[in-house]
Amino acid sequence: MLDSRIVDANPLIWHLLDAGTRRSLALGTLRHGTHALGELADRIDGEEARGVLKASGLL
DSSP states (O other): OOOHHHHHHOHHHHHHHHHHHHHHHHHTOOOSOHHHHHHHHHHHHHHHHHHHHHHTTOO
């Protein structure tokens, strides 16, 4: 199991994990864990969006 704090602290790891997940989904080789990865992606993407909005003064 991957600790989500590791992914939060390392954007490059998140990028590689996300790219690999998308590739595996496209190839049909990812059979388990899609729900958990989707929840993690939603959380991380939401945090990034809030950070961008806050930095731009829109939030």
